[in-house]
Amino acid sequence: MIKVDYTDIFFILETKFVKFQFLGYNRENFYGIRFRTKDETLQGKVWKFGDNIDTDLIIPARYLNTSDPHELAKHVMEDADPEFVSKMSEGDIIVAGENFGCGSSREHAPIALKAAGVAAVIAPTFARIFYRNAFNMGLPIFELPQSAEISEGDEISVNMDEGTITNKSTSKTYNFTPIPPFMQELLADGGPMNFAKKEAHNG
Numbered sequence: 001m002i003k004v005d006y007t008d009i010f011f012i013l014e015t016k017f018v019k020f021q022f023l024g025y026n027r028e029n030f031y032g033i034r035f036r037t038k039d040e041t042l043q044g045k046v047w048k049f050g051d052n053i054d055t056d057l058i059i060p061a062r063y064l065n066t067s068d069p070h071e072l073a074k075h076v077m078e079d080a081d082p083e084f085v086s087k088m089s090e091g092d093i094i095v096a097g098e099n100f101g102c103g104s105s106r107e108h109a110p111i112a113l114k115a116a117g118v119a120a121v122i123a124p125t126f127a128r129i130f131y132r133n134a135f136n137m138g139l140p141i142f143e144l145p146q147s148a149e150i151s152e153g154d155e156i157s158v159n160m161d162e163g164t165i166t167n168k169s170t171s172k173t174y175n176f177t178p179i180p181p182f183m184q185e186l187l188a189d190g191g192p193m194n195f196a197k198k199e200a201h202n203g
Contacts, residue, residue: 048152054103069115090117101130
């Protein structure tokens with residue numbers, strides 16, 4: 001429920017970077033997830049969830065015997081909506097209530113969301129650790145106090161440069177604090193580890 005400064009989440013754990021560097025991961029295959037490019041505008045159908053959606057609801061602990069993102073994706077949001085995976089399409093957007101991502105610090109939650117094809121999560125507030133983990137995994141998340149005004153099934157678009165969320169179903173536009181360019185680049189690269197590898201390669 002803590003608002004986090006973007007600079008607060010731009011950090012790299014060097015031991016993790018070295019580990020994944022030796023494993024040979026790159027921008028296209030990190031965690032087996034296809035990352036979007038920086039200049040895309042996010043657009044998709046809305047799926048609504050309530051307040052205090054914790055990490056056990058995002059990906060139940062009984063499935064954490066695997067780290068395969070595609071296996072995790074099969075069960076994302078299962079305990080909140082058992083039919084979610086079968087109903088959603090790649091590029092859809094979750095709009096939730098307060099304190100999304102509370103609970104444990106596990107990174108499996110944003111990994112599972114990203115691997116399932118969720119393009120972004122919008123909520124009034126996010127749990128601090130989930131906020132960091134989401135950016136580390138390249139999952140765009142946006143704080144929007146008026147999230148409750150968006151209904152399930154609405155079609156919305158997110159312009160990160162302008163800091164706007166447009167509900168195409170109601171023709172309403174909302175403003176949020178634009179994501180700084182360096183954070184957009186981090187998201188486009190799939191998180192700070194991939195960003196660091198790219199910088200090291202270019203350097």
